[in-house]
Amino acid sequence: MTSKGRVTIREVAERAGVSMATVSRVLSGNHPVPASTRARVLRAARDLDYVANAHARALVGGGRKMVAVVLRQVTSPFYAQVAEGVEAEAAARGWLCLVGTTGGDPGRELEFVQLMREEGARLVILVGGVVEDDAYRERVAHYAQALASAGARLVLCGRPAPDPDIPALVVEFDNEAGARAITGHLLSAGHRRIVFLGGLPGNTALDARVAGYRAALAEHGLGPETAHVVDCGLGRAAGHRAMTELLKAGGVPGPGDTATPETATSGTGTRDTATRDAANPGTATPDAAPARFTAVFAGDDMVAAGALRAIADAGLRVPQDISVVGYNDIPLAEDFNPPLTTVRTPAEELGRAAVRIALRDPEHAAGAHHLLGTHIVVRDSVQPPPPGREDGGSTPV
Numbered sequence: 433m434t435s436k437g438r439v440t441i442r443e444v445a446e447r448a449g450v451s452m453a454t455v456s457r458v459l460s461g462n463h464p465v466p467a468s469t470r471a472r473v474l475r476a477a478r479d480l481d482y483v484a485n486a487h488a489r490a491l492v493g494g495g496r497k498m499v500a501v502v503l504r505q506v507t508s509p510f511y512a513q514v515a516e517g518v519e520a521e522a523a524a525r526g527w528l529c530l531v532g533t534t535g536g537d538p539g540r541e542l543e544f545v546q547l548m549r550e551e552g553a554r555l556v557i558l559v560g561g562v563v564e565d566d567a568y569r570e571r572v573a574h575y576a577q578a579l580a581s582a583g584a585r586l587v588l589c590g591r592p593a594p595d596p597d598i599p600a601l602v603v604e605f606d607n608e609a610g611a612r613a614i615t616g617h618l619l620s621a622g623h624r625r626i627v628f629l630g631g632l633p634g635n636t637a638l639d640a641r642v643a644g645y646r647a648a649l650a651e652h653g654l655g656p657e658t659a660h661v662v663d664c665g666l667g668r669a670a671g672h673r674a675m676t677e678l679l680k681a682g683g684v685p686g687p688g689d690t691a692t693p694e695t696a697t698s699g700t701g702t703r704d705t706a707t708r709d710a711a712n713p714g715t716a717t718p719d720a721a722p723a724r725f726t727a728v729f730a731g732d733d734m735v736a737a738g739a740l741r742a743i744a745d746a747g748l749r750v751p752q753d754i755s756v757v758g759y760n761d762i763p764l765a766e767d768f769n770p771p772l773t774t775v776r777t778p779a780e781e782l783g784r785a786a787v788r789i790a791l792r793d794p795e796h797a798a799g800a801h802h803l804l805g806t807h808i809v810v811r812d813s814v815q816p817p818p819p820g821r822e823d824g825g826s827t828p829v
Contacts, residue, residue, distance in 0.1 A: 511559060513762075552584075586599070608644040
């Protein structure tokens with residue numbers, strides 16, 4: 433994909449050395465054309481990165497009002513809700529919605545964006561947090577410019593624009609504020625030893641949640657050494673594995689026991705201060721297991737689900753022994769045991785807003801940034817720490 437202006441059929445004809453009518457016949461595929469001529473025209477179109485004008489195709493019945501939404505996966509409740517919002521808003525306006533998944537592979541994302549550009553999608557919506565490195569910044573700039581040159585628009589949903597000048601609409605929610613609020617909720621309940629479970633260094637969404645967690649600790653007068661971030665990534669399996677390893681490492685010792693961090697080797701990395709980020713993400717260091725923590729802030733609700741299972745497997749109770757909170761408020765969160773206190777993110781509204789804002793004001797949508805709010809949903813997974821453990825004292829197991 434290129435970032436120059438739209439290539440015309442006249443330019444393709446000039447490059448191929450044929451008439452515009454011949455180019456039209458080749459590209460429509462509805463008329464016989466000599467094989468050598470067809471090959472020459474298709475090569476010229478490919479070299480020039482020619483994309484048929486979607487608006488012109490619509491006038492002759494060959495184009496449709498179409499939105500494409502590109503997700504990491506559809507099995508995640510959060511991504512599914514965003515896609516549902518996109519579909520609902522598109523359907524209400526008589527537009528079609530196509531859903532594609534990438535599995536986190538930038539190559540697949542590029543192929544999908546290019547395909548949707550060629551097929552005349554008017555909106556291409558990329559959903560979810562990413563690792564914002566130079567490759568991502570370059571990739572998104574190319575997406576935005578190439579789609580704009582084809583008369584389409586790029587929408588970044590739940591991820592930032594690397595440059596405010598690129599022609600992309602950004603619709604996201606305030607991850608940092610939500611994390612600060614839910615951490616403040618734990619602190620207000622009396623917890624001082626709080627583990628953040630589910631970090632993924634470089635991921636824009638999770639880095640913002642970690643920043644909110646650290647900010648809340650600082651606002652309550654706690655030093656950076658009290659922050660404990662376990663970089664296990666997202667998902668139920670990751671949460672279960674990391675929580676099991678923390679408990680085995682002595683995170684919640686029994687009567688008279690002392691945490692033995694020397695035994696804390698794991699497949700997850702831990703960041704115990706603001707300066708000790710991901711130096712050794714594959715192996716926990718001797719201070720990797722936060723001693724006697726009383727609460728867990730899970731990076732999302734599926735991490736919380738895994739943590740809840742691991743805590744129960746260890747013979748402990750939530751919230752009597754350990755409090756647990758999550759993030760996103762997926763539909764199943766209220767059915768966890770116990771029902772989960774979490775941050776409600778406007779997942780479906782995120783998808784709806786992406787379509788609504790882009791179509792409502794197409795001339796000014798590019799480069800605009802819209803931030804949606806979050807709020808805490810209080811259920812039954814938090815209570816004050818057991819007597820004597822407010823600052824991490826031992827508890828029976």
